[in-house]
Structures are given as structure tokens and as C-alpha cells.
Amino acid sequence: SYVLTQPPSVSVAPGQTARITCGGNNIGSKSVHWYQQKPGQAPVLVVYDDSDRPSGVPERFSGSNSGNTATLTISRVEAGDEADYHCQVWDSSSDHVIFGGGTKLTVL
Amino acid sequence: QVQLQESGPGLMKPSQTLSLTCTVSGGSISSGPYYWSWIRQHPGKGLEWIGYIFYTGNTYYNPSLKSRVTISVDTSKKQFSLKLSSVTAADTAVYYCARASGGRIWVDAWGQGTLVTVSS
Numbered sequence: 001s002y003v004l005t006q007p008p009s010v011s012v013a014p015g016q017t018a019r020i021t022c023g024g025n026n027i028g029s030k031s032v033h034w035y036q037q038k039p040g041q042a043p044v045l046v047v048y049d050d051s052d053r054p055s056g057v058p059e060r061f062s063g064s065n066s067g068n069t070a071t072l073t074i075s076r077v078e079a080g081d082e083a084d085y086h087c088q089v090w091d092s093s094s095d096h097v098i099f100g101g102g103t104k105l106t107v108l
Numbered sequence: 109q110v111q112l113q114e115s116g117p118g119l120m121k122p123s124q125t126l127s128l129t130c131t132v133s134g135g136s137i138s139s140g141p142y143y144w145s146w147i148r149q150h151p152g153k154g155l156e157w158i159g160y161i162f163y164t165g166n167t168y169y170n171p172s173l174k175s176r177v178t179i180s181v182d183t184s185k186k187q188f189s190l191k192l193s194s195v196t197a198a199d200t201a202v203y204y205c206a207r208a209s210g211g212r213i214w215v216d217a218w219g220q221g222t223l224v225t226v227s228s
Contacts, residue, residue: 001171031212035155042204042218043155049212086155090213095168097145097157097213 002091004100011106018074020103022087025068030089032070034063037084037102046085047072074105082107110135112205112219120226126192130205130219137186138163143208144188145215146179148201156201160208161188195226 005023012018022032032050035043045054047063050070060075074081087100116128130144137144140163148156159169161179169177173192181188192199203224207217 033212033214035215042221043215044218045214045216048210048214048216054216088155088214092212096171097160097168097208099155099157102154 001094002089002096002098004087004089004098006085006087006100006103008101009104009106011108012074012077013108014077014079016077018077018081018105020072020074020085020087020105022070022072022100023068024070024089027068027070027089028066030065030091032063032065033088034061034072035086035088036081037086038082043086077105077107079107081105110207110217112207112217114203114205114219114222116203116222116224118223118225120195120224122196122226122228124195124226126190126195126199126224126226128190128203128205128222128224130188130190132186132188132207135207137181137188138183140164141209143168143213144179144181145206145208146190147204147206147215149204149221150201158190158192158203197226200224200226 034047036046037043050065051063062073084102086102111133143160145160146158176193178191202221204221205219206215208215
């Protein structure tokens, strides 16, 4: 079955740029979605279809996807961005919906 | 804006059947294209898609849970439900109901989640 691999943790100083990766075999051929989850809360969609943002999500959040890696980029990181981030794809060949293991973003 | 709310028991014993209901408000449950979904999260772990029922009634179940899972919908009550049979401690998790949409399926609305603990 298709597997998505995320680093367990990423750390960044306030004001810097955080990059969170999501690896998968030829993931560039799929659409990747990203969710932000703060402690004790349900996830929130921050990027869909690789690079689109839902209404209300700051422009600081952006996404890209190519080859075997998709990336969520958070520019000008703020303390409030500290959260777990999950990537997700729909594998059309198997009709499976798959999540990565999640990445904890720590703002130093 | 659509809102979802889970309801069901918080504590169960091994071998029982877990039954959760999600009530949808602020939108239609019978229009589409929406995938009415159940997703769970084991303590301190990542998210796991359990399955969905499409607005047409078609269902998809995670292969690892397929033999134990049933998702159904009651459009008159604006509810959809999850049944998971023969639960064990490994089914202890926060269970979310959610609405997914789009041709490539992403979740655009989540319930608040409900913790289900399986313990003897």
C-alpha cells in the first residue's frame, strides 16, 4: 500500500521559514493536502491540491509537490504556528485515503 | 457553515461493538459531492482514515479495518454512523467525523472528536 513519510519534528525560530516534507513514491503525480492540528483540537485544512489555500488561511502557508516529495512551507513563522502538521493524499489506483505520520513543528 | 458533532459512548469493553453517530447541521447531508467520513487518531499518533460514505451511498473502508467496519447514513435525521465490531484496546482513539470534498478528497470540515477508550 502507498506510504507517506514525514519527519517527526521540525524546529524553527520565529520569523524564519519552516519547511515540512511529505515523501512518497512519485507523490508528484498525486494531489497533496495539508492539515494543521493544535493540541486538543481537530485538524484544520491549510493547503489542498498541492498549493491551494482555503479561505482564511494566511498567505504565509504555501505548498509544492514534485517528484517524490511534497513540501509545506510556512514563511515568517509565528508562535501560533506551533502545531502538528499532517499530509494526506487520495490514491486513485486503490481508492485509498492515506495520511502521513505527522510532523510536530516547534517554534523556538 | 456546516458543523459536525459526534456522539456515542466514551468507554467500552473488549469484544463489544462501537457505535458512533455524527449529526450534521448547517448543510445538507444528501447533496454532493461530499464524502461523509470517519477518521481516528490513536493517543499521540497520526491520523487514520476509517472510511466514508459518499452522498450517493457508496462506501469505502480502510482495508485494515474493512472486516469490522460499517458506515451508514440516515438522511432524515441528518446523521451518519460508524459501527466497529469486536473492539480491542488497540481501538482506543479519538474518533472524528468529517466532511470531505473535492475530486481528490480533502477534509474541509471536522467534528470536535470524541475519545473512545476500550478497557476491561
